Amino acid sequence: MLRVGLGGEAVELTDDSSRDGRPIVLSTPRLTVTAWEDADLGDFYRLHADPLTMRFFVGGPYTRERARERLGDFLREQAGRGWTKWRVQDHEGRTVGRGGFGLTDEGTHRELGYLLAPECWGRGLATELAHALVEWHFAHPDPGLSPDLIAFAHVENTASRRVLEKLGFVQTGEREWRGLPHAFSRLAAREWR
Numbered sequence: 001m002l003r004v005g006l007g008g009e010a011v012e013l014t015d016d017s018s019r020d021g022r023p024i025v026l027s028t029p030r031l032t033v034t035a036w037e038d039a040d041l042g043d044f045y046r047l048h049a050d051p052l053t054m055r056f057f058v059g060g061p062y063t064r065e066r067a068r069e070r071l072g073d074f075l076r077e078q079a080g081r082g083w084t085k086w087r088v089q090d091h092e093g094r095t096v097g098r099g100g101f102g103l104t105d106e107g108t109h110r111e112l113g114y115l116l117a118p119e120c121w122g123r124g125l126a127t128e129l130a131h132a133l134v135e136w137h138f139a140h141p142d143p144g145l146s147p148d149l150i151a152f153a154h155v156e157n158t159a160s161r162r163v164l165e166k167l168g169f170v171q172t173g174e175r176e177w178r179g180l181p182h183a184f185s186r187l188a189a190r191e192w193r
Protein backbone atom coordinates (compact mmCIF):
# COMPACT_ATOMS: atom_id res chain seq x y z
CA MET A 1 0.00 0.00 0.00
CA LEU A 2 1.28 3.47 -0.86
CA ARG A 3 0.73 6.50 1.29
CA VAL A 4 2.23 9.93 1.65
CA GLY A 5 5.36 9.91 3.80
CA LEU A 6 6.51 12.48 6.30
CA GLY A 7 8.68 14.19 3.74
CA GLY A 8 5.72 14.44 1.34
CA GLU A 9 6.99 11.50 -0.74
CA ALA A 10 5.04 8.33 -1.52
CA VAL A 11 6.25 5.55 0.75
CA GLU A 12 5.55 1.87 0.89
CA LEU A 13 4.00 0.81 4.18
CA THR A 14 5.80 -2.23 5.52
CA ASP A 15 5.73 -4.18 8.75
CA ASP A 16 7.81 -1.33 10.13
CA SER A 17 4.76 0.91 10.15
CA SER A 18 3.23 1.21 13.58
CA ARG A 19 0.45 -1.21 14.40
CA ASP A 20 -2.31 1.31 13.80
CA GLY A 21 -0.88 2.22 10.40
CA ARG A 22 0.47 5.67 11.17
CA PRO A 23 3.67 6.78 9.52
CA ILE A 24 6.80 6.21 11.57
CA VAL A 25 9.36 9.00 11.66
CA LEU A 26 12.12 7.03 13.36
CA SER A 27 12.75 4.23 15.81
CA THR A 28 15.30 3.85 18.57
CA PRO A 29 15.97 0.63 20.49
CA ARG A 30 13.24 1.50 23.01
CA LEU A 31 11.04 4.16 21.43
CA THR A 32 9.20 4.90 18.20
CA VAL A 33 8.43 8.39 16.94
CA THR A 34 5.23 8.68 14.91
CA ALA A 35 2.89 11.27 13.48
CA TRP A 36 0.01 12.57 15.62
CA GLU A 37 -3.63 12.08 14.70
CA ASP A 38 -6.79 13.96 15.76
CA ALA A 39 -7.80 10.92 17.81
CA ASP A 40 -4.71 11.38 20.02
CA LEU A 41 -6.20 14.38 21.82
CA GLY A 42 -6.88 12.40 25.03
CA ASP A 43 -3.31 11.07 25.22
CA PHE A 44 -1.88 14.44 24.19
CA TYR A 45 -3.84 16.20 26.93
CA ARG A 46 -2.87 13.65 29.63
CA LEU A 47 0.79 14.04 28.73
CA HIS A 48 0.72 17.84 28.92
CA ALA A 49 -1.61 18.22 31.90
CA ASP A 50 0.84 16.77 34.43
CA PRO A 51 2.23 19.56 36.66
CA LEU A 52 5.47 17.63 37.24
CA THR A 53 6.14 17.17 33.52
CA MET A 54 5.19 20.77 32.76
CA ARG A 55 6.91 22.50 35.66
CA PHE A 56 9.56 24.18 33.50
CA PHE A 57 7.22 25.07 30.63
CA VAL A 58 6.02 28.63 30.13
CA GLY A 59 2.32 28.61 31.04
CA GLY A 60 2.57 25.32 32.99
CA PRO A 61 0.21 22.37 32.49
CA TYR A 62 -2.13 22.55 29.52
CA THR A 63 -5.86 22.87 29.82
CA ARG A 64 -7.85 20.63 27.49
CA GLU A 65 -8.45 23.67 25.27
CA ARG A 66 -4.73 24.48 25.10
CA ALA A 67 -3.99 20.82 24.31
CA ARG A 68 -6.50 20.91 21.45
CA GLU A 69 -4.85 24.09 20.13
CA ARG A 70 -1.30 22.69 20.31
CA LEU A 71 -2.24 19.34 18.78
CA GLY A 72 -3.85 21.33 15.95
CA ASP A 73 -0.58 23.28 15.52
CA PHE A 74 1.42 20.05 15.34
CA LEU A 75 -0.95 18.49 12.79
CA ARG A 76 -0.80 21.64 10.64
CA GLU A 77 3.00 21.84 10.86
CA GLN A 78 3.28 18.20 9.81
CA ALA A 79 0.95 18.69 6.86
CA GLY A 80 2.58 21.97 5.80
CA ARG A 81 6.31 21.44 6.22
CA GLY A 82 6.72 17.76 7.06
CA TRP A 83 8.16 18.14 10.58
CA THR A 84 6.89 19.06 13.99
CA LYS A 85 7.03 17.84 17.59
CA TRP A 86 5.93 14.27 17.01
CA ARG A 87 4.36 11.56 19.16
CA VAL A 88 6.63 9.14 21.03
CA GLN A 89 5.46 5.63 21.82
CA ASP A 90 6.93 2.76 23.82
CA HIS A 91 7.18 -0.93 22.87
CA GLU A 92 3.53 -1.49 23.69
CA GLY A 93 2.36 1.36 21.51
CA ARG A 94 1.52 3.62 24.46
CA THR A 95 1.98 7.35 24.00
CA VAL A 96 4.78 8.23 26.41
CA GLY A 97 6.04 11.55 25.12
CA ARG A 98 6.65 13.93 22.32
CA GLY A 99 9.80 14.93 20.53
CA GLY A 100 10.83 16.81 17.45
CA PHE A 101 11.28 20.34 16.26
CA GLY A 102 9.81 23.79 16.42
CA LEU A 103 10.95 26.93 14.66
CA THR A 104 12.97 29.52 16.57
CA ASP A 105 11.28 32.90 17.09
CA GLU A 106 13.60 34.36 14.44
CA GLY A 107 12.37 31.73 11.97
CA THR A 108 15.93 30.79 11.06
CA HIS A 109 16.60 27.47 12.82
CA ARG A 110 14.94 24.27 13.93
CA GLU A 111 14.65 24.06 17.70
CA LEU A 112 14.88 20.62 19.34
CA GLY A 113 12.22 19.70 21.90
CA TYR A 114 11.41 16.57 23.91
CA LEU A 115 9.15 15.59 26.76
CA LEU A 116 8.58 12.21 28.38
CA ALA A 117 6.01 11.04 30.92
CA PRO A 118 7.50 10.81 34.45
CA GLU A 119 7.34 6.98 34.52
CA CYS A 120 9.98 7.02 31.74
CA TRP A 121 12.48 9.29 33.45
CA GLY A 122 15.90 8.27 34.70
CA ARG A 123 16.60 5.45 32.20
CA GLY A 124 18.43 7.34 29.49
CA LEU A 125 15.35 7.47 27.26
CA ALA A 126 15.47 11.21 26.63
CA THR A 127 19.11 10.96 25.60
CA GLU A 128 18.24 8.05 23.26
CA LEU A 129 15.31 9.99 21.79
CA ALA A 130 17.16 13.30 21.44
CA HIS A 131 20.14 11.60 19.80
CA ALA A 132 17.87 10.02 17.17
CA LEU A 133 16.12 13.36 16.59
CA VAL A 134 19.45 15.09 16.06
CA GLU A 135 20.35 12.41 13.50
CA TRP A 136 17.00 13.01 11.79
CA HIS A 137 17.63 16.75 11.71
CA PHE A 138 20.99 16.43 9.98
CA ALA A 139 19.67 13.77 7.58
CA HIS A 140 16.65 15.92 6.59
CA PRO A 141 17.88 19.51 6.28
CA ASP A 142 15.28 22.16 5.54
CA PRO A 143 16.72 24.21 2.67
CA GLY A 144 15.17 27.42 4.04
CA LEU A 145 16.81 27.09 7.44
CA SER A 146 20.25 27.06 9.01
CA PRO A 147 21.74 23.56 9.20
CA ASP A 148 22.60 24.17 12.88
CA LEU A 149 20.21 23.04 15.58
CA ILE A 150 19.10 25.22 18.51
CA ALA A 151 17.78 24.07 21.88
CA PHE A 152 16.80 25.89 25.03
CA ALA A 153 15.69 24.88 28.48
CA HIS A 154 14.62 26.61 31.67
CA VAL A 155 17.83 27.34 33.59
CA GLU A 156 16.71 25.04 36.45
CA ASN A 157 15.82 22.14 34.13
CA THR A 158 19.02 20.28 34.95
CA ALA A 159 17.96 16.97 33.40
CA SER A 160 17.15 18.58 30.05
CA ARG A 161 20.31 20.66 30.06
CA ARG A 162 22.34 17.53 30.80
CA VAL A 163 20.74 15.71 27.84
CA LEU A 164 21.79 18.57 25.56
CA GLU A 165 25.28 18.67 27.00
CA LYS A 166 25.70 14.91 26.43
CA LEU A 167 24.72 15.37 22.78
CA GLY A 168 27.37 18.03 22.30
CA PHE A 169 25.23 21.17 22.34
CA VAL A 170 27.30 24.22 23.25
CA GLN A 171 25.72 26.82 25.49
CA THR A 172 25.39 30.21 23.80
CA GLY A 173 23.90 32.23 26.67
CA GLU A 174 21.11 32.70 29.15
CA ARG A 175 18.18 35.06 28.65
CA GLU A 176 14.52 35.46 29.37
CA TRP A 177 12.20 33.67 26.99
CA ARG A 178 8.51 34.46 27.44
CA GLY A 179 9.20 35.75 30.94
CA LEU A 180 11.31 32.87 32.28
CA PRO A 181 15.11 32.45 32.36
CA HIS A 182 16.32 29.98 29.74
CA ALA A 183 19.72 28.62 28.74
CA PHE A 184 20.19 28.56 24.97
CA SER A 185 22.49 26.20 23.15
CA ARG A 186 23.48 25.25 19.65
CA LEU A 187 24.72 22.14 17.87
CA ALA A 188 26.64 23.17 14.77
CA ALA A 189 26.25 20.90 11.75
CA ARG A 190 30.03 20.80 11.30
CA GLU A 191 30.45 19.49 14.87
CA TRP A 192 28.16 16.48 14.37
CA ARG A 193 30.19 13.34 13.64
Ligand SMILES: CC(C)(COP(=O)(O)OP(=O)(O)OC[C@H]1O[C@@H](n2cnc3c(N)ncnc32)[C@H](O)[C@@H]1OP(=O)(O)O)[C@@H](O)C(=O)NCCC(=O)NCCS
Pocket (backbone or CB within 6 Å): 052, 053, 054, 056, 114, 115, 116, 117, 120, 121, 122, 123, 124, 125, 126, 127, 128, 152, 153, 154, 157, 158, 159, 160, 162, 163
Ligand atom coordinates in the same frame (compact mmCIF):
# COMPACT_ATOMS: atom_id res chain seq x y z
C1 LIG B 1 14.13 16.34 30.75
C2 LIG B 1 13.68 14.90 30.50
C3 LIG B 1 13.29 14.76 29.05
C4 LIG B 1 14.84 13.97 30.86
O1 LIG B 1 14.42 12.62 30.60
P1 LIG B 1 15.24 11.35 31.09
O2 LIG B 1 14.83 10.21 30.23
O3 LIG B 1 15.10 11.18 32.56
O4 LIG B 1 16.74 11.79 30.73
P2 LIG B 1 18.00 10.83 30.62
O5 LIG B 1 17.81 9.68 31.54
O6 LIG B 1 18.26 10.53 29.18
O7 LIG B 1 19.23 11.76 31.06
C5 LIG B 1 19.08 12.78 31.97
C6 LIG B 1 20.47 13.22 32.45
O8 LIG B 1 20.27 14.24 33.40
C7 LIG B 1 20.66 13.79 34.68
N1 LIG B 1 19.66 14.28 35.63
C8 LIG B 1 18.38 13.94 35.73
N2 LIG B 1 17.78 14.64 36.70
C9 LIG B 1 18.74 15.45 37.22
C10 LIG B 1 18.75 16.41 38.25
N3 LIG B 1 17.64 16.73 38.94
N4 LIG B 1 19.91 17.03 38.53
C11 LIG B 1 21.05 16.73 37.84
N5 LIG B 1 21.08 15.84 36.82
C12 LIG B 1 19.95 15.20 36.54
C13 LIG B 1 20.70 12.29 34.60
O9 LIG B 1 21.55 11.74 35.58
C14 LIG B 1 21.20 12.10 33.18
O10 LIG B 1 22.58 12.39 33.06
P3 LIG B 1 23.72 11.24 33.13
O11 LIG B 1 23.46 10.31 31.99
O12 LIG B 1 25.00 12.00 33.01
O13 LIG B 1 23.56 10.53 34.45
C15 LIG B 1 12.47 14.52 31.38
O14 LIG B 1 12.78 14.81 32.69
C16 LIG B 1 11.21 15.26 30.98
O15 LIG B 1 10.50 14.87 30.07
N6 LIG B 1 10.91 16.34 31.72
C17 LIG B 1 9.67 17.09 31.47
C18 LIG B 1 9.66 17.78 30.12
C19 LIG B 1 10.87 18.67 29.92
O16 LIG B 1 11.31 19.37 30.84
N7 LIG B 1 11.39 18.63 28.70
C20 LIG B 1 12.52 19.43 28.31
C21 LIG B 1 12.08 20.82 27.99
S1 LIG B 1 13.49 21.82 27.58
